[in-house]
Amino acid sequence: MHMGDALISATVGGTFWAVSGASLAGASRRLRREGDESRVPLMGVLGAFVFAVQMVNFAIPGTGSSGHLVGALMLAALLGPPAALLVMGSVLLVQALFFADGGLLAFGCNLFNMGILPIFVAFPLLYAPLARRGRPGLGALLAAGVGMELGALAVSLETVASGLTGLSFRAFLLALLPIHLPIGLVEGVATALVLRFVARARPGLLVPRPEPIGRRVLGTILGAAVLVAGLLSWIASRQPDGLAWATARVAPALGAAPGAALHRLAAGIQQRTAFLPDYALPGPDVNLLRQRSGTSLAGLLGGAVTLLLVATVGWLLARRRASPPEA
Amino acid sequence: MASLADALLDLREMDRLARLDTPIHRLEPRAKVLATALFLAVLASFGPREVSSLLPLALFPVALAALGGIPFALVVRKVALGLPFILVLGAFLPWLERMPALQVGPLVLSAGWLAYGSLLARGILAMATATVLVAATGFGEMCAALDRLGAPRAFSQQLLFLHRYLFLVGEEAERARQARALRAAGRPLSAREFGPFAGHLLIRSWERAERVHLALCARGFEGTLPKRVQGRFRRREWTFLLGWATFFILCRWRPLPVLLGSLLPGGAP
Amino acid sequence: MSHHLLDVRDLRHAYPDGTLALDGPTFTLHHGEAVALVGANGAGKSTLLKHLNGSLRPTAGEVRVGELPVHPGTLAQIRRTVGMVFQDPDDMLFMPTVLEDVAFGPRNQGFPVGEADARALEALQQVGAAHLAAKAPYHLSMGEKRRCALAAVLAMAPDILVLDEPSTGLDPRGRRLLVDLLRAFTHTRVLATHDLDLALRLCPRTLVLHRGRLVADGPTREILADRARMEAWELEAWPPEG
Numbered sequence: 001m002h003m004g005d006a007l008i009s010a011t012v013g014g015t016f017w018a019v020s021g022a023s024l025a026g027a028s029r030r031l032r033r034e035g036d037e038s039r040v041p042l043m044g045v046l047g048a049f050v051f052a053v054q055m056v057n058f059a060i061p062g063t064g065s066s067g068h069l070v071g072a073l074m075l076a077a078l079l080g081p082p083a084a085l086l087v088m089g090s091v092l093l094v095q096a097l098f099f100a101d102g103g104l105l106a107f108g109c110n111l112f113n114m115g116i117l118p119i120f121v122a123f124p125l126l127y128a129p130l131a132r133r134g135r136p137g138l139g140a141l142l143a144a145g146v147g148m149e150l151g152a153l154a155v156s157l158e159t160v161a162s163g164l165t166g167l168s169f170r171a172f173l174l175a176l177l178p179i180h181l182p183i184g185l186v187e188g189v190a191t192a193l194v195l196r197f198v199a200r201a202r203p204g205l206l207v208p209r210p211e212p213i214g215r216r217v218l219g220t221i222l223g224a225a226v227l228v229a230g231l232l233s234w235i236a237s238r239q240p241d242g243l244a245w246a247t248a249r250v251a252p253a254l255g256a257a258p259g260a261a262l263h264r265l266a267a268g269i270q271q272r273t274a275f276l277p278d279y280a281l282p283g284p285d286v287n288l289l290r291q292r293s294g295t296s297l298a299g300l301l302g303g304a305v306t307l308l309l310v311a312t313v314g315w316l317l318a319r320r321r322a323s324p325p326e327a
Numbered sequence: 328m329a330s331l332a333d334a335l336l337d338l339r340e341m342d343r344l345a346r347l348d349t350p351i352h353r354l355e356p357r358a359k360v361l362a363t364a365l366f367l368a369v370l371a372s373f374g375p376r377e378v379s380s381l382l383p384l385a386l387f388p389v390a391l392a393a394l395g396g397i398p399f400a401l402v403v404r405k406v407a408l409g410l411p412f413i414l415v416l417g418a419f420l421p422w423l424e425r426m427p428a429l430q431v432g433p434l435v436l437s438a439g440w441l442a443y444g445s446l447l448a449r450g451i452l453a454m455a456t457a458t459v460l461v462a463a464t465g466f467g468e469m470c471a472a473l474d475r476l477g478a479p480r481a482f483s484q485q486l487l488f489l490h491r492y493l494f495l496v497g498e499e500a501e502r503a504r505q506a507r508a509l510r511a512a513g514r515p516l517s518a519r520e521f522g523p524f525a526g527h528l529l530i531r532s533w534e535r536a537e538r539v540h541l542a543l544c545a546r547g548f549e550g551t552l553p554k555r556v557q558g559r560f561r562r563r564e565w566t567f568l569l570g571w572a573t574f575f576i577l578c579r580w581r582p583l584p585v586l587l588g589s590l591l592p593g594g595a596p
Numbered sequence: 597m598s599h600h601l602l603d604v605r606d607l608r609h610a611y612p613d614g615t616l617a618l619d620g621p622t623f624t625l626h627h628g629e630a631v632a633l634v635g636a637n638g639a640g641k642s643t644l645l646k647h648l649n650g651s652l653r654p655t656a657g658e659v660r661v662g663e664l665p666v667h668p669g670t671l672a673q674i675r676r677t678v679g680m681v682f683q684d685p686d687d688m689l690f691m692p693t694v695l696e697d698v699a700f701g702p703r704n705q706g707f708p709v710g711e712a713d714a715r716a717l718e719a720l721q722q723v724g725a726a727h728l729a730a731k732a733p734y735h736l737s738m739g740e741k742r743r744c745a746l747a748a749v750l751a752m753a754p755d756i757l758v759l760d761e762p763s764t765g766l767d768p769r770g771r772r773l774l775v776d777l778l779r780a781f782t783h784t785r786v787l788a789t790h791d792l793d794l795a796l797r798l799c800p801r802t803l804v805l806h807r808g809r810l811v812a813d814g815p816t817r818e819i820l821a822d823r824a825r826m827e828a829w830e831l832e833a834w835p836p837e838g
Contacts, residue, residue: 339735342732342735346730346732465692466692467691467692467693467732468692470692487690487691487692488690490692491690491691491692491733491734492690494734495686495734535686535687538682538684538687539687539688539690541646541651541682541687542680542682542687542688543690544651544675545649545651545675545679545680545682546675546688546700546701546704546748546749546752547672547675547676547701547704547705547752548700548704549704552691552700553700553703553704
């Protein structure tokens with residue numbers, strides 16, 4: 001689910017950097033107010049733990065495939081939401097910097113999809129109440145499933161609003177939501193298994209009773225969701241090129257496909273919820289397209305020459321560095 | 328990402344490169360972070376079907392890698408890790424956008440192919456630049472730069488601790504994985520084993536954190552790490568930052584390759 | 597200043613699950629003494645050490661450092677006086693470079709950056725690790741890490757050095773370097789160790805803990821050679837027979 005920089009536009013990247021940056025700042029302030037300095041090394045070490053455990057695959061029974069833990073939900077259960085967000089943010093940044101796993105410009109999007117949504121939406125709304133009623137396993141399953149689907153939804157929105165892949169929102173949802181449902185359930189099962197083991201082996205570690213979510217927090221979450229959706233639709237409506245056009249192209253193609261019923265259902269849901277209505281607008285803007293892509297042979301030739309020049313400059317610089325002039 | 332062992336090796340290699348002493352390494356880290364941010368913003372601001380006009384931007388990662396002694400092979404390897412994802416996601420484009428956009432002799436390229444090319448170019452440039460940035464700066468320096476650029480203190484501190492314990496916890500996990508694999512006769516880790524496996528690692532990590540905290544307190548720690556000493560923004564840094572900024576803006580507003588191409592024989596439209 | 601430096605009186609510590617880890621050890625250390633603390637696994641060595649710098653609070657009894665009782669109000673002063681070298685140096689070293697890490701303690705003591713760095717460098721020279729100053733802690737060998745962790749504590753100029761299993765994980769040469777280094781110090785030293793040879797080389801006096809009780813306090817050579825009693829404390833006599 002890590003998004004790369006190739007997929008997002010500057011506007012979308014910037015918007016989500018702002019959202020995620022503000023959340024990180026808020027979480028930091030909250031932590032400082034609580035003033036528990038014993039958390040500082042714990043968060044660092046648990047970040048390393050999440051990083052390592054994400055790379056430990058385990059077999060999913062009956063499927064022949066394997067899955068792994070993502071960890072946001074587990075961090076929230078172990079550390080509480082604000083600290084969990086900081087840890088998740090640090091893990092994502094390390095992955096982006098060292099492993100080209102998720103982009104730097106896309107960091108805001110990725111933290112939103114894989115951190116804020118599971119930690120500040122799925123955890124307090126689903127896991128916390130169920131865990132308080134003594135059903136942490138069910139809570140983990142539901143929260144992870146819903147968190148993952150929300151993340152997939154957000155990926156679709158962000159990619160489509162960026163308008164660089166040409167795929168429609170609908171096509172994205174049809175592709176991403178079904179894939180992420182099992183991933184989410186696996187995440188839920190893995191989280192529940194780890195938490196259960198820890199609860200038995202070291203009962204003192206888990207936050208005994210996750211505090212109930214306050215009205216204010218709930219209001220903030222809903223407000224932020226509306227704001228983000230609004231921003232995205234605004235961005236989308238300003239970039240008809242690529243979006244609306246692709247929707248018009250994809251719609252008939254998908255309609256003819258065997259999954260037409262599913263598609264109609266999805267379309268129906270989309271119309272009823274009227275989410276980003278702009279996406280359904282038909283009518284390719286061919287002129288605009290011509291203008292934008294009206295690069296000629298000159299562009300192609302020039303591109304080749306540019307690359308050649310860049311490579312030469314790089315080679316010369318590297319050579320000069322390798323044999324420094326006499327001092 | 329491949330395996331944990333490979334990831335750890337990679338981390339060590341990047342750390343080793345970060346300790347080189349080159350003109351790029353000597354630059355104050357904030358200059359590099361800001362220039363990279365600007366680079367990514369400019370890169371992302373190009374339209375969806377622009378390919379050739381993106382290419383001059385390649386000078387930034389190439390020049391940094393060349394001057395910073397970062398092996399091109401490492402950059403290529405990192406980019407290759409992230410590329411399949413973009414290849415798959417963009418694969419629909421040529422099929423979706425079929426209208427002709429560019430004719431080269433008998434070959435007609437559709438708008439979709441251009442968009443696909445643009446996507447790949449963006450991906451390659453962005454990943455290459457991120458790799459070069461961290462290899463030529465070092466993670467600790469980058470944390471300090473983020474801190475000074477106004478990142479929340481708790482976050483930059485978290486990054487520092489995370490980087491420190493990546494190696495220890497990662498190696499612990501890798502040893503545990505190997506120890507299990509040696510006795511497992513090729514059977515993959517089952518979901519039922521995963522709970523205790525990860526849970527064990529978690530408890531050990533937690534206990535380590537408790538010891539680290541005790542050790543910190545024994546040396547007078549009270550919740551925040553002391554600020555790191557850092558260089559200042561001198562003429563060198565300003566020249567670097569403003570020079571690249573000018574170049575990026577030039578790339579954004581003037582399609583350099585098109586101009587270049589039209590000078591070539593047969594290139595005129 | 598009093599003639600004794602560290603005073604432990606009838607110290608008791610019960611863990612939350614009810615285990616009595618320390619059951620009344622009482623002893624006094626004098627200036628410049630080097631004392632070994634030995635005992636089988638689970639005898640309470642680490643628990644005792646954690647009381648010496650106030651990392652744990654006693655269930656009953658008292659620890660005094662010089663004139664100061666160890667309690668939350670005196671922790672800052674106590675930690676200036678008592679330097680603790682942890683068993684695993686990876687638990688101590690965390691800053692991006694060794695120099696920054698060794699300067700961490702002095703900076704928390706309120707020294708400005710330049711002064712803290714000078715103290716750090718001096719401490720690194722003392723342990724023969726000045727050449728490691730610019731390195732990252734996680735790229736060091738075990739022996740190097742141990743010396744840096746020791747420097748991290750020395751840089752705070754403590755009167756008392758408390759070392760938990762200082763020879764674990766060292767190769768023979770690394771261990772010999774450590775012995776030479778510790779022998780040269782004039783600090784009051786407390787060493788918790790399973791390495792009885794190390795105890796014999798460094799510490800004229802030994803304390804033996806057995807199931808939370810202090811069962812012996814006397815000359816190292818005599819105690820370690822007493823086969824019958826060592827056996828009873830679940831320890832092996834040293835030097836070994838034959």
